[in-house]
Amino acid sequence: MEKGKPIYVPIKIHNYGKQVLGEGKLRGGVTLSKTDGQWYATLAVEIEKKKPIADLSHMVGVDLGIKNIFTASTGQFFGQFSNPLKKLLEQSEVKRRRKQKLNACLKKKGKPEVDLSSPKIIATVRNEIGRAANQLVNTLEKDSLVVLEKLNIKGMKFKSKRMNRILKASKIGLALDKLKEKLDYKHIRYAMVPAAYSSQECSECGYVHKKNRPTPEKFKCGYCGPKENADVNAGKVLIKRFGDAELLNVGHFRFVKTILLERFDKLFPDARSISGGLQPGTEPIRTVLREIGWQQLTVNQST
Ligand SMILES: [Zn+2]
Structure with a gap:
């Protein structure tokens, strides 16, 4: 080989290879290697990912x-x-x-x-x-x-x-x-x-309780009633959480529950007085904090 003098080599490309080459730009050099008496060419293709x-x-x-x-x-x-x-x-x-x-x-x-x-x-x-x-x-x-x-x-x-x-x-x-x-x-x-807690949160009112999910398939909100399917409800909860910076930055997953319960209480202050079965809002936020322990709480705040 001589510098500045290219050598042209004919190659066969299988269909998938042709398709990929059509989608992107050929990048860098080509590596030739010999296996079992056959020469192979390795091409690197860069496909631009322009997401709308x-x-x-x-x-x-x-x-x-x-x-x-x-x-x-x-x-x-x-x-x-x-x-x-x-x-x-x-x-x-x-x-x-x-x-x-x-x-x-x-x-x-x-x-x-x-x-x-x-x-x-x-x-x-x-x-x-x-x-x-x-x-x-x-x-x-x-x-x-x-x-x-x-x-x-x-x-x-x-x-x-x-x-x-x-x-x-x-x-x-x-x-x-x-x-x-x-x-x-x-x-x-x-x-x-x-x-965290997306399987226990109601996608409509935001009430969180493990009893909201009596069976793996069912979702029955203790505050606003049954939903179509537990997993579909969970999918809707994920949408609600998009762009939620407060939830994204919590240090411990248990804080997610605290935040969600606080929001629910603010939205539905009357929920505390509702009785019968689940009694939404009766799970005090302080209990959740105690479960984490003060030591952990201090660590999370300082880091
Ligand atoms: Zn609900």
Whole structure:
């Protein structure tokens, strides 16, 4: 090779490669490498991501879950775990128990234990996540703004131990990353908001109580009455939290509840006198503060 004298090499590009080249600008040099007697060229393409300015009337809140991977505030559900997957989960549970017994034996004999993870399930769940993310993204407008939860995996707990294990094994947190990836690819904007208590907050009046959610599917506000679906309600709560600087800057997730209760009391001062069942407003803010402890409170204020 000589400096300043280019060498032209003909290359074959597969269809996907052609498509990507058509979308962006070729960047930098080309790397040539030889594998099994074949030469390969690696090209880097820069795709400009120009996202249109979002129309705030096109906000869609998305709640993450196990029963429905994504629930949109529009009332649409994406990625319901199919029956074959449920069957697979049942089978893996049987296998898991068997492996645990085997491991107990192996441990006694001082032999290495077998792996409890099930790659087939993880792959199936990931597939389902990808499919659900695609379906959701396809329902959006170009100028939509998707409001997502800043996911706190530790906070995502289910009543059944089995569901918790599946949640952990399938890495549902990946669903959020997958969705962001698809949104980026489609040039659709998204924002992250704090998710604390979004499953217990009423999207209409703002009343927060764990009894607002008597079952995983139902949402019945103790102050203003039942809502269509718990996850749809949660999606709407996320929309409400967009641009809420006060919630964004809280040091401890428990303060979110304090702030929400204070706001509710200000909006509906009469709620304190309402009796019957839940008694909104009777959970004093001071109790919440005591639960955190004064030490923590001081730390949070000074940092
Ligand atoms: Zn309400």
